[in-house]
Amino acid sequence: MERIEIENLAVQIRAARLEDAGIITRHRYPGEMGEHLAVYEDWLPTVFIGGVYLGWLAQSDGRVIGGAGLLLINWQPSRTDPHPLRGRVVNVFVEPDFRGRGVARSLMQTALAEARRLGLSTLNLGTSEQGRPLYASLGFQAAATEMWLKIKTEHGLSGDSPASNRIP
Template identity: 55%
Template sequence: MYADWVVGALERGAYLGVLVEADGRVVAGAGLTLLDWGPTKHDPHPLRGRIVNVYTVPHLRGRGLARLAVERVLREAHDLGLRTLSLGTTEAARPMYISLGFAPYPHEMMRRE
């Protein structure tokens, strides 16, 4: 189901995926979902980005591969003119995202049905 969505989003240009390979195998990656948000007084660009699907195969974690993928996603977002990016994180990954310029944002709320 999610894989089908990603394929459609890639075809629509609403998702960018970055893969890191070693020895011909994918070992890490990150994605950028483009959200049609509309301009705001703090950000005139109509799109926002959400970083998703950051992953490194377990036996290669701690080597900077996820950081490499996220840095590439950040460059792509910059080249697209995106000024506002968000993401969800784990406690283990939080220091990496802070070092890349992200800050905790406590004002978000969610409703699910």
């Protein structure tokens, strides 16, 4: 567990564990209700055990105040990146009372250090307008080269994306 001082706030950053699945789910879907929360929480142990999801939680006075995750994605090597894994930063969340104090930056620095340790050379993430300045300050750049397609399955549309055109 890493102990740091952030703007007069004692914070410990620790590795997330299987029993943190409920907290991580709430970070991913803050304030939401619905069956998608149970689906996500049930999915988390499978990726923890498989080493596909790495996560960190920030605590202050024993209370979890934020978190971040890194999904390891098996990816094809390319001309510009021969590494077969890429990372997707997910679930970056800080409780509202603790925002703007460097907690998210510390969590991101922890995730980036682990990505470097693993030899990952490509990371991506989805962001809100609120998070964009933090990610840009860490070196992330916007990319306009991705497109989404929502495929209708017997269970309805699969996944969530910013796509506005949906297949009937």
